[in-house]
Structure formats: structure tokens, C-alpha cells
Amino acid sequence: MLTQMFTRIPVLLKSVSKRKLDATEQLQMDHMKVELLFGQVKLVRDSKLRGKIIQKIVFELETHARIEEEIFYPACEKIAELKAIINESYEEHKQIKNLLNDLSRSSMSSDKIEAKLTVLIEDVMHHVRAEENELFPKVRKAMSQNKLDKLGGQLRTAKLEENRKAA
Ligand SMILES: [Fe+2]
Ligand SMILES: [Fe+2]
Known part of the structure; x- marks a missing residue:
């Protein structure tokens, strides 16, 4: 929790000062x-x-x-020591996506929605902690700043495209 907070503060400051974020910073935002x-x-x-x-x-x-899954994990998978942690991440995503599918169906009772939402929040918080406390520090050690910046740019472009499609 504390580690997470300390790594987030510089990211927030960087974002506020409108500097371009690299890959893990972008994902933390x-x-x-x-x-x-x-x-x-x-x-x-x-x-x-x-x-x-x-x-x-x-x-x-x-x-x-x-x-x-399309940009960040494939780049991480190329680093042998990250393979296991990335496999786990994919599994956690699967669980989260199942809950998201359920939540986007409008036919559920409000009790069911509340239960799904509670589990979703728990799962996501666990996954986010694992990424920010375990995966991201390892990625930042293994990748050059240049690579992290390049991936950050790709993530930004992909996200803008998703937002544009949804608008
Ligand atoms: Fe994430
Ligand atoms: Fe993730």
C-alpha cells in the first residue's frame, strides 16, 4: 500500500505538469x-x-x-523472468473480464449487481497491487527508458483510439 502510494505521487506530478508518461506510469494513471x-x-x-x-x-x-494485453504484456513476455508473472496476470484478467461481461448485462437483479461489483472491486484492487508492487518495478529494471517511453506512446495512441470508437 505504502510502496504503491510512493510510486504514484511522482506519476501524478508528472501528469499534472503535462509531461509525457511512460508505459508503467500511463497504466498507473x-x-x-x-x-x-x-x-x-x-x-x-x-x-x-x-x-x-x-x-x-x-x-x-x-x-x-x-x-x-495487446501492447504491454507482449513486450513484458519477451523478458524471461517476467513470463510467470505475466501468465498470472492474463489469468487475473480473465476472471475480471467475466465479471465485466456479467455487469454489462442489464437483466440482473440489483442484489446480484452489488455482489458482482464487490467481487470486481476486490479482484481489481488485488491485480492492481500486484502490477504496481511486483510487475512494474521489475519491468522498469529490465527495460530501457527509451523502450518504456515508446511503449507509453503506443498505449496512449491505443487508448485514444478506443475512446474515439466509443464516442
Ligand atoms: Fe493494469
Ligand atoms: Fe492488468
Whole structure:
């Protein structure tokens, strides 16, 4: 928790000063955005608004998982010592995506939605901690800054494209 906080502060400052973020920084910003949405969904009681926030969470997480799987994880997999941790990450994504699929179906009762949402938040928080505390530090050690910047650019472009498609 503390490690996570200390690595996030410089990322936030860099983002505020409009400097380009590298790959892991870019992904950390996405994580923070999703955690803010989790905070919102816990506070809001109005069911219509809650529904909107849940759809936003689904969209943000689907996009995030997709760009990690299409761009970031394949680059990490090339590093032998990261292979096992990346395999685990794919498995965690699978579980998360199942919950996202369920949540995007509108036919569920509100009790079921609440249960799915609770499990989703727990799973995502666990996954995010593993990425930020274990995977990202290893990636930053193994990759050059140049490579991290290049991947950051690719992640940004892919995300803009996803947002454009959804608009
Ligand atoms: Fe992530
Ligand atoms: Fe992930």
C-alpha cells in the first residue's frame, strides 16, 4: 500500500505538469482513474447514476485490459523472468473480464449487481497491487527508458483510439 502510494505521487506530478508518461506510469494513471470510479460508486445511491458509473467502470477496465494485453504484456513476455508473472496476470484478467461481461448485462437483479461489483472491486484492487508492487518495478529494471517511453506512446495512441470508437 505504502510502496504503491510512493510510486504514484511522482506519476501524478508528472501528469499534472503535462509531461509525457511512460508505459508503467500511463497504466498507473489508468489504475488511479478506476479507483476514483470505485470510490464514486460506493458513495452514490441514485440507481440511474450508479448504473452510469458502473458502465463507465466496465468501459475503462475493458479498455485498460485490452491495451495491456495487446501492447504491454507482449513486450513484458519477451523478458524471461517476467513470463510467470505475466501468465498470472492474463489469468487475473480473465476472471475480471467475466465479471465485466456479467455487469454489462442489464437483466440482473440489483442484489446480484452489488455482489458482482464487490467481487470486481476486490479482484481489481488485488491485480492492481500486484502490477504496481511486483510487475512494474521489475519491468522498469529490465527495460530501457527509451523502450518504456515508446511503449507509453503506443498505449496512449491505443487508448485514444478506443475512446474515439466509443464516442
Ligand atoms: Fe493494469
Ligand atoms: Fe492488468
